Amino acid sequence: MRTDSPRGKPGETVVVSLRPEALRLLAPGEAALPGWATLSGTLGDIEYLGPVTRFAVALADGALLHLMALAPPSMSGAVTVAYDPRRVVVMGAPP
Secondary structure, three states: EEOEEEEEEOOOOHHHHHHHHHHEOOOOOOOOOOOOOOEEEEEEOOOEEOOOEEEEEEEOOOOEEEEEEEOOOOOOOOOEEEHHHHHHHEOOOOO
């Protein structure tokens, strides 16, 4: 994922973090909340962990986005993830 930040320059790859409540897997046809941005990808691995489900979304640029939710995704294939850009924390360059 690319972003402008004091810890990265435009065009550089950085590691970012978002709290789970700042991410939302949108249902088909569902609009993102006002001010939220979206990413398109393909739903990948799904891991059921009792009360939560962990799943991965492969983004178009090959980056993998890992999410957790209280319920498993009710879709497969192409998905849209919405996020609140004000809540992005830039961690720095990838290891």
